[in-house]
Amino acid sequence: MQVTPVQKVLQALGEMKAKSEASMAKEKKIYAEYAEWVDDRTKELGFEIKTGESTIEELLAFIEKSDVKVAELSTAIAELEADIARLEAAKKEAMAVRAKEHAEYEKVSTDYSESVDALERAIQIMTAQAYDRPQAEMLLQQMAKTTAGMTRVLAAFLQEREKQDGAPAVDAYEFQSQGIIELLEGLLKKFKGELADVEEEESNEAHYYDLEMIHLTDTITKSTSDSEEKSVLKSKTAAASAKAKGDLADTRKQLADDKAMKAEVEATFAAKSATYDENQKVRAEELEALSKAIEIISDPTVAGSYKEHINLAQIPLAKISLLQTESSKQRIATKRAAMDLLHQRAQALSSKTLSSLLDKMAESPFVKVIGMVEDLIAKLKAEAEAEAAHKVWCDEQLKANKLKRNAKTTKVAELSAAIAELNEQIEEMGQKIEILVVEQADLAKAMKEATEVREKEKATNLDTIADAKVGSAALKAAIAVLQEFYSKQAAFLQQVPEMEAYKGLTGSSKGVIGMLEVILTDFERLEADTTASEDQAAQEYSEFMSEATASKKVKHDSEVKLRLEKDQAEFKVSQTQKDLDANQLELDKANTYFEYLKPACLEVHVSYEERAGKRKEEIAALNEAWEILDKKSA
Numbered sequence: 001m002q003v004t005p006v007q008k009v010l011q012a013l014g015e016m017k018a019k020s021e022a023s024m025a026k027e028k029k030i031y032a033e034y035a036e037w038v039d040d041r042t043k044e045l046g047f048e049i050k051t052g053e054s055t056i057e058e059l060l061a062f063i064e065k066s067d068v069k070v071a072e073l074s075t076a077i078a079e080l081e082a083d084i085a086r087l088e089a090a091k092k093e094a095m096a097v098r099a100k101e102h103a104e105y106e107k108v109s110t111d112y113s114e115s116v117d118a119l120e121r122a123i124q125i126m127t128a129q130a131y132d133r134p135q136a137e138m139l140l141q142q143m144a145k146t147t148a149g150m151t152r153v154l155a156a157f158l159q160e161r162e163k164q165d166g167a168p169a170v171d172a173y174e175f176q177s178q179g180i181i182e183l184l185e186g187l188l189k190k191f192k193g194e195l196a197d198v199e200e201e202e203s204n205e206a207h208y209y210d211l212e213m214i215h216l217t218d219t220i221t222k223s224t225s226d227s228e229e230k231s232v233l234k235s236k237t238a239a240a241s242a243k244a245k246g247d248l249a250d251t252r253k254q255l256a257d258d259k260a261m262k263a264e265v266e267a268t269f270a271a272k273s274a275t276y277d278e279n280q281k282v283r284a285e286e287l288e289a290l291s292k293a294i295e296i297i298s299d300p301t302v303a304g305s306y307k308e309h310i311n312l313a314q315i316p317l318a319k320i321s322l323l324q325t326e327s328s329k330q331r332i333a334t335k336r337a338a339m340d341l342l343h344q345r346a347q348a349l350s351s352k353t354l355s356s357l358l359d360k361m362a363e364s365p366f367v368k369v370i371g372m373v374e375d376l377i378a379k380l381k382a383e384a385e386a387e388a389a390h391k392v393w394c395d396e397q398l399k400a401n402k403l404k405r406n407a408k409t410t411k412v413a414e415l416s417a418a419i420a421e422l423n424e425q426i427e428e429m430g431q432k433i434e435i436l437v438v439e440q441a442d443l444a445k446a447m448k449e450a451t452e453v454r455e456k457e458k459a460t461n462l463d464t465i466a467d468a469k470v471g472s473a474a475l476k477a478a479i480a481v482l483q484e485f486y487s488k489q490a491a492f493l494q495q496v497p498e499m500e501a502y503k504g505l506t507g508s509s510k511g512v513i514g515m516l517e518v519i520l521t522d523f524e525r526l527e528a529d530t531t532a533s534e535d536q537a538a539q540e541y542s543e544f545m546s547e548a549t550a551s552k553k554v555k556h557d558s559e560v561k562l563r564l565e566k567d568q569a570e571f572k573v574s575q576t577q578k579d580l581d582a583n584q585l586e587l588d589k590a591n592t593y594f595e596y597l598k599p600a601c602l603e604v605h606v607s608y609e610e611r612a613g614k615r616k617e618e619i620a621a622l623n624e625a626w627e628i629l630d631k632k633s634a
Helices: 005-128 133-146 150-163 177-298 300-309 322-349 352-363 366-495 506-602 608-633
Strands: none
Touching (some): 005 177, 177 506
């Protein structure tokens, strides 16, 4: 009773001002935290957008470059395939020409060989038996019917006869076989020379053919290898371009999502900022109004005058009318009923808000109680609306964050597994490459050793063949000299039969010439055997080198292919690692944001539904108390 209503009003205004200032400070703090988060999030999204745009530009440039490279490689591969087809046709044509030439050589060589053999047989027969000229011609004619190659010999013999001086034939009884033998030996030498020329020409043609085949084969092999390398590079480039196109689509989608998120965050922040600015303006005006009201009421002219003239504590009890007393009693009873109702609800709901209101109602006037109830109802409704809005925002953010965390976690696991698998493949390819390198080195070493052995063997064989040829030539010259000498001696004795002159060791000469001929045969056999051995060794060396070269090429091609595949896998690992790092960064950001949301949205002791239910019951209790007070006040 010692406290005046004015003092109560001042007290209420002070509480309102303090409450408004506290609410204003709290709102500023919340807004500052929210603005800081928006600023950080906007910067992050801005960086992500710039990174995405830069990545898109790089991918577009890479795709364009790769597509151009694929087109260039396709053109180059087509040109190489055309060259290979042309070279294959040239190789086939050369083989056909060579086969035709060799067939002609076989025919001519066989003809000359048969003729040489026939001449040697005819000389042997005529040397063993003495014939005059007509009988010798008859022998040649008979042999031409049955002996292969004798036809050419007979024709050559008759042609040589026609070239002689045309002297008349001597009597049949005179021995003329030596001249015919000489003529046949001349034909033998001529045919052997022609056969040697044919064989030399065949050898040269075969050599030229081999060189041409080596050139064409090497060129085809090189072009095929280049085509295969370009095909592998084309496949690698096309695969990289396809992957880049997939990355481009993903990056564009992520960029669109980031831009949409940034726009949404900025729009939400703009709307909330406008609301905040308006709230701050209203709160400032409210504080100004409260301050002015407190200033006015606190003035002594108001508070002092009221205390002096109006305060009921200064009026004697006898002057209070019965009506005022009755009205006061009714108000106290009404207030008591409202307080009892709120006390029951406060205990039932364990509400600190209703308990605090009861304490204030015990000290406050009747009219102020109604105002306090109304203010509290409005406050609870505002809190309910704010909490509902906060709940909606939390649900949206938590849902979006959970989806992003799940997606990024799955993506990180997939990329990690892909990198592990690629690393295993790279390690396996590296081991295979090392094996192929060792095998190629072994083949190269074996080819080098075989070449060294072959060169030494060839040099030895060529020296042996050269020595055999020189020995054969020397023996032939010696035999020719001896035969010429003894032939002259035989002719001289035939011309002067009565003269007993020295004619040389004609008996022994046959043995010497025979021995020389045996030695000549040995030299010729040595030359033939060594030549055959050289040819066989050369063929075996050629076959070994061909097989080793082919095997080495296959291993080299496999190594090149594996290296390209390994490079492609390593490039894919680097790109996948970039994707993994980017997704891991996104996952870390999502987890950080989730930690930020947890205190505001998840870490609560009472669920939102329970809090909303209690608040609803509090508002219902306050409304019921307000109706009681309002009816009595009316």
